[in-house]
Amino acid sequence: MSLLDTLTALGDKIQRRYHYVNQGGCCIVAAAIANHLSDIVPTRIVVLDRFDYDIKDIKQNNNNKKLSINEYCRNRVFFNHVVVEFDYDGKQWTVDSTGVYITNQYYDVNRYGDPHYGFTVNEAYHLANQSDWNPIFDRDQIPGIRQMIGKHLSKYKSTVDLPVAA
Numbered sequence: 001m002s003l004l005d006t007l008t009a010l011g012d013k014i015q016r017r018y019h020y021v022n023q024g025g026c027c028i029v030a031a032a033i034a035n036h037l038s039d040i041v042p043t044r045i046v047v048l049d050r051f052d053y054d055i056k057d058i059k060q061n062n063n064n065k066k067l068s069i070n071e072y073c074r075n076r077v078f079f080n081h082v083v084v085e086f087d088y089d090g091k092q093w094t095v096d097s098t099g100v101y102i103t104n105q106y107y108d109v110n111r112y113g114d115p116h117y118g119f120t121v122n123e124a125y126h127l128a129n130q131s132d133w134n135p136i137f138d139r140d141q142i143p144g145i146r147q148m149i150g151k152h153l154s155k156y157k158s159t160v161d162l163p164v165a166a
């Protein structure tokens with residue numbers, strides 16, 4: 001099975017098994033997928049939002065300390081959606097909990113806003129592990145989601161040792 005087929009199957013399974021993932025769990029999915037893909041393809045964590053800002057500037061203005069979700073919100077970063085972009089087979093792709101898409105087609109139809117770059121996989125995990133996300137998402141689903149992603153992407157070596165606690 002190709003990487004794209006694997007990501008499509010993963011999205012299908014996540015959607016069937018877990019509830020409200022894109023309403024509070026998208027950063028968890030993005031960080032876990034990016035962790036596995038980063039060894040084999042150029043990978044970027046992307047925040048989709050409607051406001052104009054530069055994540056790198058916000059981090060620099062805060063002395064590059066790890067900020068909370070609330071601190072980012074005070075800087076107009078509202079995390080409408082978090083996805084992973086990656087380069088594969090000469091194209092740019094975007095993946096979230098619903099599957100994998102050609103990036104420009106995904107952004108043409110997404111309702112979450114414009115892409116913003118600047119988070120590392122570790123920073124995304126730091127943010128994902130905070131409890132200030134949308135409360136409709138059941139955070140008890142996190143270990144199962146991470147396990148499912150790991151199972152589907154286990155053939156792709158992980159480069160970063162990330163925490164598994166919710």
